[in-house]
Amino acid sequence: MTNDFSIIGKPIAMVDAAGKTTGSGKYADDLSAPGMLVGKILHSPFPHARIKRIDITRAEKLDGVVAVVIGTDAPNPYGILPVGHDEYALALDKVRYVGDNVACVAAIDEATAEKALELIDVEYEVLPAYFDPEDSMKAETNLIHDNKPHNIEKDYHHVFGDPEKGFAEADQIAEARFIANEVTHAAMEPHCTLAAFEIDPQTGKPGRLVVQSSTQVPYYLQHKLSLVLEMPMSQIRVIKPLVGGGFGGKSEVIPLEIIAAIAARKAKAPVKVTYTREEVFWAHRGRPRTIVDLKTGIKKDGRITAVKARVVQDGGAYCSYGVVTILYSGALLGALYDIPNIQYDGYRVLTNKPVCGAMRGHGTVNVRFAFESQLDELAAKIGKDPADVREINLLKPPCITVNGLRVRSYGLPECIEKVVDRSGWKQRKGKLPRGRGLGIACSHYVSGAANSIIRSDMPHSTVNIKIDRDGGVVVYTGASDIGQGSDTMVAQIAAETLGCSLSRVKVVAADTDLTPIDIGSYSSRVTFMNGNATLKAVQDVKKQIASAAARKMSCEPQELTFRNDIVTKKKGHVGADAPVRPAEQSSAASVSGRVEGQILRGSLQQKRKDEGPKDSLSFEEAVVAAIDFHGALSGTGSYAPPLEARGGKHKGAGVGPSPAYSYSAQVAEVSVDEETGEVTVHKVWASHDCGRALNPVSVEGQIIGSVWMGMGQALTEEMVWKDGMLMNPGLLEYRSPSSVESPEVEAIIVESIDPEGPFGAKECSEGSLAATIPAIGNAIYDAVGVRLHESPFTPERVLAALRAKKNAKPINLTEGVDPTAPAKFREHGGSLWYRGKGPERHPLDPSRREAPGAAGGDD
């Protein structure tokens, strides 16, 4: 396939880059409104308690306080999934985690609002709380939600093929427990929402609600606001300003978004709520701590015969995306390799901790860590190169996997080949000095879910386009640019298709009043789905321009090329001097509803006629001709995934299917300090099959960013809990890697040109993350011979594994430290909120029992 594009495939600056580098771009917290109040939220100090009484009278009386809202002000439940409407904007009867939302004060300034929070009297009845998912699953009483027995949000049990037969055929079987600890998005922009009501001129009363919010899903926000505030969706406008990163943390309705609206309603004034960094950690919705009991069988020739996984996810206090997360964990065991037999048992469990949700690589990352680590172990057992083992188990697309996933474009073979080649794998693996090693792993991800959260026949994306006499192209898209560059993607597709310059294209995005529905920026769906909708809308309008231009140029529309702002007759077809058929000329006036030249002055019209048909028209001329001919120039396009890509029929089959999958292979080079257990990643070679790189600089940025975030989860990032309280709710303590801790990442783009993607493009923002963690784990094994089963691979865990291998006594790192400190983690100064003091505990609280030993990193 030729790559004869003028804008697609070229590295270009994002269309909103200047606003970002000059500081002129506006994020939600940069906005204000006349008479705007500041909202502050009162959070629960208890992990699990019944609210017996809330008294807000003292707070309301404080000078400067305009309104105080509590749960009864908006008692309708909501949740991102139709099956998970279990959240309230503010707690009604119970709080379920430390940080749960209890009340909100709207006041003239932040200091007043904070003072008022201290004047709200809440009487709690403390209940036993559950912090460990395996403990929580045994609960009979004091359930977190009354309708969820054993605190199990949802469990799924899938069998594909014949796993027992598969294991019987295996020559080697590995079985182990892997634990991936909890991580969070920590996007640089704390969540913020500004809500205001407009006064209806007919009734003179507050009417439409306008919400400007840091969201990845404006349409879902509009929908949930409608549910909770009991307002029709048509009376709610959601606008997404610039968003400072999401990674999934803004991909559902976050409590403050609804709280700001109900506070604005009661205060009768605009209210802005901005989370502190600590509140962002409580709002969370990150990747759950996941326990994976994994068993894999393999033949001597390297063929995988069966996989059995039991996955328990510590989901936190509400459903959120939980049902989807636990399904992804199982479904995406398929579609990477050819695995004939799969058994999956997944449990999404409720605990009294902040809510987990969707995070980059949703559902796949922790299971992929376990699987790729175990595959490495099995490769060693059968004496094969782990890169070869991966190549032996490749799928043969086009195909449908044993669990119903349709795979078409499949760049994994080339991905593996590229990283093996670039990293010098064959020459260097196993030959590096002691303490230094190489590891390989692969991963994949969906290019958007083939089934939307709210099941309907609605298109997943719709895009409108308008071109006016000025020759300006305006694209109206619901796609939510959260920094990944979707506005740029839309502009590129429009400009390339119309053959016009990028500066002509203006993208109006993510405003529910102006832009048609797009279901949001999550599951890496935007380039594929919104890109396809954009392409259709642009082709629609291009067809109109072409028909009018062809008339002007006395040729057929298909003879025209659009490029560099000029519409030209293709050479070699009908020449410029070809006779003009009379029938065609006469039809111009009759087909068009308007008489040509109605707007142009008569003399100009005459001049044009004298000139006769032209060989080319400028883009403006073509547009004017089209408007004169058609009356107006607008187009629309929408996208819905094809039926055959929507998956199988089993329970839970809706999650996992995608119109296309991205693929990634990675090699990591690490060194391990055997004295301290410290792991240093020197370099990661990461190849990613993105179908086609529409903007290579953005694609590389997404690959590097994914690898980097995966490295954070592999080495340092971890949410540390003590009695349901987060011990490290700050960016330093959470240990997001800085530039000195970040390795060189060599991003290698692989283009498999997907048959259904826009210009062949697929996902590029999430699929690379999952491979990084096992690649680093496998490199550690290569370096020092220990297999780590728990992430992150902190010096403590690496050292423990090294000592266990030597049968040496473990070092008690917490010796002499506060005896109530968690045994396995570094201690932190404590939450700012509690100034180091832990909350009161119920006597029957399971957390008061002695904690069982942590999962070992031994092998």
Place this chain on the structure above:
Amino acid sequence: MKKELIGLTVNGRSHELAIEPSKLLLDALRENLGLTGSKRGCDDSSCGACTVQIDGVPMLSCTMLAASCEGQEITTVEGVSEHGSLAAIQKAYGDWGGSQCGYCMPGFMMTVKHLLAQNPNPTEEEIRQGLSSNLCRCTGYSQMYQAIRAAIEAEQKGMAAAK
């Protein structure tokens, strides 16, 4: 708290504002002067998104009192562009993908400007060290190094052309 009148010089312009003595520089810039370029990303001086230059030195405006900056030259991200156009470093960050969501950008701009003022031709190691005061969650920093390298080249070409 009673407000006091102070004078601040920001991006070469003098302003007089009435603020509480407890007002943080970041809030004074954002709320009183409408300079919303500088961002708040954390509450404990760990992220660097609020970085401004005080007399040419990068400082965290989220943990500085506005009143303590009287008589000093404050430069924010709004003061980086030149003659209404992007400065070389801003252009390069756009071209090389140094900025994705952009929320950390105002802080990085101030840090990088300082780095290059101190050391016009830093090694990659020196760049890594120089940027370590600021966090970014999108880029993994790699494309920033390319951007900085490109900006240095552009500046050098510009200077050569001027000679």
